[in-house]
Every structure is written in C-alpha cells, then in structure tokens.
Amino acid sequence: MSPRSANSTASAAPVESRPVRVDSNAVETIDLGRVEVIRVLDEKGRVVDASVEPDLPDAELLRIYRGMVRSRRFDQRMLAMQRQGEMGTFAPGLGQEATQIGQVYPMRPSDWYSPSYRSIGAQVWRGWTMEQLLLLWAGYFxxxxxxEVANELPFSIVIGxxxxxxxxxxxxxxxxxxxxxxxxNFGDGASSQGVVAExxxxxxxYKAPIVFIVESNGWAISTPLEKQSGNTVLAARGVGFGIPAVRVDGNDVLGMIAACSRAIDHARGGGGPYLVEAVTYRMSLHTTADDPKVYRKDDEVKAWEGKCPILRFESYLKSRELLDDDAIAQINEEIEAEVIAARDRFRELAxxxxxxxxxxxxxxxxxxxxxxxxEYLERLKRKGVQ
Amino acid sequence: MPQLTMVEALNLALGESMAADDRVCIMGEDVGVNGGVFRVTKGLLERFGADRVLDTPLAEDSIIGTAVGMAVYGLKPVAEIQFSGFTMQAFDQIEQNMARLRNRSRSRYPISMVMRAPYGGGIRAVEHHSESREAYWAHTPGLKVVIPSGPRNARALLAASIADPDPVVFYEPKAVYRAFREEVSESPETMEIGKAQIVRPGGDVTLIGYGAMMRPVLEAADDLVEEHGIDVEVIDLLSIKPMDTETLVESVSRTGRCVVVHEGPRMCGIAAEIIARLNEHAFEYLLAPIRRVTGFDIHFPYFQVEKHYLPDSDSIVVAVKETMQWT
Incomplete structure (x- = not known):
C-alpha cells in the first residue's frame, strides 16, 4: 500500500480518536474528539454527501471549473517554459487545483490571502495576472x-x-x-515548523480571524507525510490548540468550498481561527529542480491520477448537464489562448x-x-548596463 | 522638569507615542498586567486597554512574526523581547519578515515597528541575560539599530523609532535602566535616528562608545583629562545603523587618533565597522592605529567575573594612552 493511500480520504471513514487517559494521577479523561471529514464528490464526481454540497448557481460552478483549468494550463505552460530555459525554478501545483481554487473561492477581495509558494493557481484567482507571476518566477523583481485588486501577501520561501x-x-x-x-496555506512539511505551531x-x-489551510500533499520534497508527522491526520492538531478543524478531500473542489466557507464564516463571525486539512497529492515535482523518481514509486502517482480533481469536477458538471465534451474542449482552448497571451505579454515586459x-x-x-x-551605478555604467 | 530613570523615560515615551497615535500597540511577554519584568510598560495596560497592550504567549519568534503582521495591517507595534539574548529565538522572523517584507512587497507593506530589548551585562544575571549582539542586526539589511545611553536620549530615540517608517531594533542598556536620573523635558522630545552626538569636545583623541559603555567611556575621559592632560573628544554613537560616518570622520580628521569601545564580541563587532569607515575616509589624518576595547570572542562569563570581562574605564584609559604614544 502506498504511503498516501493509507491516509487518504479515499477510505472516507471519519477519523476516530479515542478518549485518552493521561496518566494514573489524572482525575479526568480528556476527550480528544473526532475529526470531521468533508467530502461532497467521490472520485467519479458523484455526490456522496448532499448535506454539505454548496448551493451555487450554474455560472459560478463553471467559473470554478475554468479557474481549475486555468491553474493547470498555466502550470503546464510554466513547466514547458522552465524546461526551455525561459523560467526559473518554481513549484508546480499539478493535482492541487481543487485545493487551490476551493480555498480562495469563498474569500472576499478585502480578505487577506497569505499563500505559500505552491499557490500559483490561487494567486491568479485572487487577481495576480499570469504575466506578472511569470515575471516573478523568471527572476524579475x-x-x-x-x-491592487485584493489584499495579498507575498509568499515567503522559508517554509512556514x-x-x-x-x-x-x-x-x-x-x-x-x-x-x-x-x-x-502551507504544506505538510511546514506543519513541522515550530513557528507554525506558535x-x-x-x-x-487572541481568537484571531484566520483560516489555516494545511495542504497535505504527501511529500515535502522527498520526505513522505509519515516521516513528517507522528499523527498523519494533521487536522487533529486543531484539538490541541483549541482550534476547530476539519479534514477535507482536497481533490474535491465542492468539498473544499464547503469546508473553507464554513471556516471563513466562523472566523468572520468572531469565532476565531479554524484549521482545514486538505488531503491532496503533489502529482508533479517539488520544484523544477527536483526528480521525484529518486524517492517515490510511479504506482503511487498513478493511483492518484484516478483522483484527478479536474476530471472529477467535469463528471459532476456533466451529470448536471452544464458541460459536455465540446464545451470542455472549447474552454480548454480559450484558456490556453489566455495563457499564451499572458506569455507573450510577459516576453514584452521581461x-x-x-x-x-x-x-x-x-x-x-x-x-x-x-x-x-x-558605487553600484558606477559599476553598471562601466559594464554598459542601463 | 522631571528627573527620570531610563525605565521611567522609556515608559514616558511609550505612553506619549500611544496617546499621540492610536496605531501604536505594545506586545510581549508580561508587558501588560505585570508592566514588563523591568516595568518599562508599567501602567500602559490600564491607560490604553488590552487591545493595545498585548500580553503574548511565551514565543519570541511569533511575537516578532505577529508584530510584523500587525504592521502589515497598518498598526505600529512595539514588541518587547524580555532579554536581548532571547532574540535568537526570533532570528527567523526578524530576518525573514521584519527586515525583508518591505522589500519583498516592493514597499507595499512598509514594516513600521520596533523590537525593544534590554541588552548587555553588569546586572549579575544568569546565562543568556547579558548578551550584546547588536552586530547581528547591523549586518541585516532592512533594519535600523538604535541604542540609547541615558534617560533623556532613550525617551527621544524611542519616540523617533516608533515614528520611523522602517523596522527598528531598539536595544536598551539594562545596566543603565535605574543607574541614574536625568532631566527630561515636560513636552515630548524626539531625536533624529542616524546621528551620533559629540558629548564632550576635545582635540587630542576621539573616544567612541554607545549604550552602557558610555559610563566607563565618560569616566575614562574625565580621568584622561584631569590626570593625564589628554584632551579627549567623546562621541556617543546612539544609532548603530545607519551609522553617522560624517561625525566620526570629521572628529577623527581633527584628532588623528581614535579608540572605539563596545561590550559585544570583537570579531565583526561594531568597532570593526567604525574602524573600516575611518580607514576609508580619514586614513590620511590618522596619527596612530585605531584601538578597540571590546568584549572578547567568548561567551559572556558567569556573573561573578563579569566585571573583569566588561570594558571598564581603566582598560579604556590604557588604550587611549597607548594610542597617544604614537608620534
């Protein structure tokens, strides 16, 4: 069994944790509770829990779909550009499109988004132009x-x-x-950083209005989740800190939206922080400087291909007769054109x-x-740079 | 005109800044109900309420990290780290965010905040309570580093640091906290960050110090003038970064001789930087090699022997006299 499937929500059972007796002198048992698992769509895109299914108009569902496709197309284009020497090292988000779009979808522009670096799709959703992100990852400050359109914090490179x-x-x-x-947001690797716990x-x-999203994507470069954390159910950490938490199938965009909407409403309503563990999988590289073949098996990756967040959402939209193959092809074509246009603008701006x-x-x-x-400007002048 | 200790003067500056600007917040371990372990924040919780005086959990890294976030949001946090030795816990957030977030955001998020911490030896403390590692922060792009030497300049420089648009490391010489009183003006007073002060004019040799070292420096100067007839010019650096090169160079260009004093370790210490600048800008005026009297490159010793480790007026007098022997 692959390391990921052992903990994935594919098994779908709520994660039970038993009451624990602390030691022989304890006068009370401490109930560590149970971690709720949210999932709306199964791997085939069938609704498995209508009670948490977000009630969204058709146009919104399609906008979400386009956001996920844009995320993937842009990611693939960046990778191609990196391989051709046009882009610096970056962290692809392949396979995490539902996690990405699902966490920013319920936000208002006036809310503050503080992403990790593997959040390019979410940043585009929030209003970063693709050409600007290309500039950034190509080493242009x-x-x-x-x-200006949203309250965005720049990601920082030091994990967590x-x-x-x-x-x-x-x-x-x-x-x-x-x-x-x-x-x-941050990853399972970041969950080990002391400052994240702090x-x-x-x-x-302080009951601060913040939603922590841990994107548990299975791998921190070459370190698998079970070497990262003694308890691989990262949502369970919420209990220890007095923070309500939920575990969600991160490849189910409707599940992500349900979980993050609840978390954001909770924070906005004065309830304080909320922790969302999105169980997903890093389908691609840690960064473009990484070769996962050194440390993980193809079988594991293959198993996750069957859980593709985009295909799953497509099936759902088809079942609601909002999409068909022609529409999918057309949307992909339109978004590819957007990406190419952004690439061309980037080349002019670079x-x-x-x-x-x-x-x-x-x-x-x-x-x-x-x-x-x-002194530096003199140096530039000598080198004929200006 | 009240006569205040440095602790009282700092407390006055904090209260004045908070009253003048409702963005100013105080945060740190035990700063609220307890008024700080040295009582610098005494009474501020009662005056300004718990929204503006935050007792924090015991985690230095996140005191600085969350203060940076509050600055991003437009507040002006003054974060206290209980002893400068504990700033090492916060090195991560100081370097990653306090010093860099302005640049990383291309000035969208200026980080106008102050990290206050008592520093230096001489109070018979346990390990990690006597460090003087201002050089770390001077080496960090994006920060300013300010160290007052007495009640009056402490009050004025803290007010200036809080008003400053950039992140300031404000190190308070705890050996001076209650060592003496000084007249402090009734109305708010401020000083420009980045300016050194000639506190005693003289023509024979320039003696440069800052913070707690100003007391042995001034004592040595008195001794040199009165007992040895050496006309010492004394400069109080006040601002480590930016450093007032102009005042230092002007002085040493006149005297041709210089001794620099600090209690932090010698290797890559502030004296090394001062001497490098004087080499670059006043080399032709130098009559003698520039001497430094500093802490040694060892861990701060246990307190029964700290008086031997710390530069004192005697060691400064010896260094100045040696410098004067060059002809």
Missing amino acids: EGFAIP SHVPVATGVAMGIKVRKDDAVVVT AFNFAAV VARPEEIFDFVYEQLPEELREQKA
Whole structure:
C-alpha cells in the first residue's frame, strides 16, 4: 500500500480518536474528539454527501471549473517554459487545483490571502495576472508588485515563515474590529515548523480571524507525510490548540468550498481561527529542480491520477448537464489562448531593472546606502548596463 | 522638569507615542498586567486597554512574526523581547519578515515597528541575560539599530523609532535602566535616528562608545583629562545603523587618533565597522592605529567575573594612552 493511500480520504471513514487517559494521577479523561471529514464528490464526481454540497448557481460552478483549468494550463505552460530555459525554478501545483481554487473561492477581495509558494493557481484567482507571476518566477523583481485588486501577501520561501505574519494580520483585524479574515496555506512539511505551531497558539489565544489551510500533499520534497508527522491526520492538531478543524478531500473542489466557507464564516463571525486539512497529492515535482523518481514509486502517482480533481469536477458538471465534451474542449482552448497571451505579454515586459535593487529596502535611502548605490551605478555604467 | 530613570523615560515615551497615535500597540511577554519584568510598560495596560497592550504567549519568534503582521495591517507595534539574548529565538522572523517584507512587497507593506530589548551585562544575571549582539542586526539589511545611553536620549530615540517608517531594533542598556536620573523635558522630545552626538569636545583623541559603555567611556575621559592632560573628544554613537560616518570622520580628521569601545564580541563587532569607515575616509589624518576595547570572542562569563570581562574605564584609559604614544 502506498504511503498516501493509507491516509487518504479515499477510505472516507471519519477519523476516530479515542478518549485518552493521561496518566494514573489524572482525575479526568480528556476527550480528544473526532475529526470531521468533508467530502461532497467521490472520485467519479458523484455526490456522496448532499448535506454539505454548496448551493451555487450554474455560472459560478463553471467559473470554478475554468479557474481549475486555468491553474493547470498555466502550470503546464510554466513547466514547458522552465524546461526551455525561459523560467526559473518554481513549484508546480499539478493535482492541487481543487485545493487551490476551493480555498480562495469563498474569500472576499478585502480578505487577506497569505499563500505559500505552491499557490500559483490561487494567486491568479485572487487577481495576480499570469504575466506578472511569470515575471516573478523568471527572476524579475517587478513580479512581486502586489496587485491592487485584493489584499495579498507575498509568499515567503522559508517554509512556514509566513504563517505568524498572517496571524499578525488577523490580530490587527481583531484589534481594529474590522470584518476581514485571513486565509493562509502551507504544506505538510511546514506543519513541522515550530513557528507554525506558535502561530496556531497565538491565533487561538487572541481568537484571531484566520483560516489555516494545511495542504497535505504527501511529500515535502522527498520526505513522505509519515516521516513528517507522528499523527498523519494533521487536522487533529486543531484539538490541541483549541482550534476547530476539519479534514477535507482536497481533490474535491465542492468539498473544499464547503469546508473553507464554513471556516471563513466562523472566523468572520468572531469565532476565531479554524484549521482545514486538505488531503491532496503533489502529482508533479517539488520544484523544477527536483526528480521525484529518486524517492517515490510511479504506482503511487498513478493511483492518484484516478483522483484527478479536474476530471472529477467535469463528471459532476456533466451529470448536471452544464458541460459536455465540446464545451470542455472549447474552454480548454480559450484558456490556453489566455495563457499564451499572458506569455507573450510577459516576453514584452521581461526587462530587468538592475538600477532599482536599492529602492525598496528602506523608506528613504540612508546616506551609507546612497554611497553604495552610487558605487553600484558606477559599476553598471562601466559594464554598459542601463 | 522631571528627573527620570531610563525605565521611567522609556515608559514616558511609550505612553506619549500611544496617546499621540492610536496605531501604536505594545506586545510581549508580561508587558501588560505585570508592566514588563523591568516595568518599562508599567501602567500602559490600564491607560490604553488590552487591545493595545498585548500580553503574548511565551514565543519570541511569533511575537516578532505577529508584530510584523500587525504592521502589515497598518498598526505600529512595539514588541518587547524580555532579554536581548532571547532574540535568537526570533532570528527567523526578524530576518525573514521584519527586515525583508518591505522589500519583498516592493514597499507595499512598509514594516513600521520596533523590537525593544534590554541588552548587555553588569546586572549579575544568569546565562543568556547579558548578551550584546547588536552586530547581528547591523549586518541585516532592512533594519535600523538604535541604542540609547541615558534617560533623556532613550525617551527621544524611542519616540523617533516608533515614528520611523522602517523596522527598528531598539536595544536598551539594562545596566543603565535605574543607574541614574536625568532631566527630561515636560513636552515630548524626539531625536533624529542616524546621528551620533559629540558629548564632550576635545582635540587630542576621539573616544567612541554607545549604550552602557558610555559610563566607563565618560569616566575614562574625565580621568584622561584631569590626570593625564589628554584632551579627549567623546562621541556617543546612539544609532548603530545607519551609522553617522560624517561625525566620526570629521572628529577623527581633527584628532588623528581614535579608540572605539563596545561590550559585544570583537570579531565583526561594531568597532570593526567604525574602524573600516575611518580607514576609508580619514586614513590620511590618522596619527596612530585605531584601538578597540571590546568584549572578547567568548561567551559572556558567569556573573561573578563579569566585571573583569566588561570594558571598564581603566582598560579604556590604557588604550587611549597607548594610542597617544604614537608620534
């Protein structure tokens, strides 16, 4: 049995945890509760739990579908561009499209999104243009300009290090008594970082309006989940911190939307933080500098191909007569054209600005940095760069 | 005109800044009900309420990380780390986010916040309570580093640090916290960050120090003037980063001699940077090699012997006299 199938929601049973007696001196038993598992669609796209099925108009369902297709098409284009030397190292999100779109779909633009770096599809949904993300991953600093349309935080590269900052934003919202919420995501690898646990605790203590989404995709580069965590049900951590938590089939976009809507409503309503564990699978590479063949078996990947979030949602939409094969082909064609257009705009915009590297370090350049900048500009001049 | 200790002066600055700007928040371990272990935040919870004075869980890394998030949201947090030795727990968030988030967001999110921490030896403390590692933060792009030496400049510099649009590491010489009182003006006072002060003009040799070292430095200067007839110019650095190169260079260009004092370890310490700058900008005026009197490159010793480790006026006098022997 592959490591992932052992813990996947494919087995679908709620995860029971038994009351535990702490030690012989304990006067009370502690009920660690049970982790609720949410799933709307099974792997064939059939509704298995209508009670949590989001009630969405047809047009919205199709918009969600397009978001997932855009995520995948863009990812594939970036990979091709990287292989041709046009893109730097990046982290593909293949297979995590439902997790990605499902977590941002219930957000308002005024809410704050603090993603990890494997969130390109979600960032596009939130308003980052594709050409800008191409710039970013191709090593152009302009790519980091935050879009004005939404409250976006830039991802940080050190795993989990953005999570306390996201929590601080939520604390700020609470201090100001505003009604925004923060959604932040990170992977199963990040769940091992002490600062992520600290952030859970801070959020719980201050009842900060934040939703923690742990995208449990099975692998942190070459380290499988069961080497990452003694309890592979990461939602169970919520209990210890006093944070309500739910486990959701991350390849079921309707399940993700159901879980994240509930979590966001809870946070917005003053209930404090919420933890959503999205069980998914990293179908592709850790980053383009990675070769998963070294550490995982093809069989495992193949098994997850059958759980493809896009195919599953397509089946559902077909069953509701919102899609047919022609429409799928047409949507894919349209989105591919969008991606190509973005790539072309990126190629026009891809001009490095070596003179600006000093310009965002401080509000005003201190004298000692003005001198260093002058020295650097001299260097550029000597090299004929401008 | 009240006579205040440094603790009282810092408390005054915090209260004034919070009253003037409702974005200013205080956070840290025991800063609320307890008023801080050194009482710097005493009474602020009662005045400003629990939304603006946050007692935090015991986790330095996330005190800084969440303070950064609050700054992203437009607040101006003043985060206290109980002792500067514990800032090592927060190195991650200081380096990853406090210092970098402005740049990473191309200035969309300026991080206007202060990390306050008492630093330095001389209070007979246990391990990790006497460190002087300001050089770490001086080495970190994106930060400013400020160290006051007395009640009056502590009050003015803390007000300036809170108002500053960039993240400031504000190290408080805890050996000075209650060591003496100083007259502090009734009305709010501020000082420009990045400026050193000539606190005693002189013509023979420039003596540079900061923070808790200003007391032995000034004591040594008195001794040198009175007992040895050496006319010492004393500079209080006040701002480690940015560093006021101009004042240092101007002074040493006049005196031709210089001794730099700090209590942190010598290797890559602040003195090394000062000497490098003087080499670059005042080399032709130098009459003697620049000396440094600093902590040694060892762990801060247990407190029964700390008085021997810390630079004192005697060791400074010796260094200055040696410098004067060069002709």
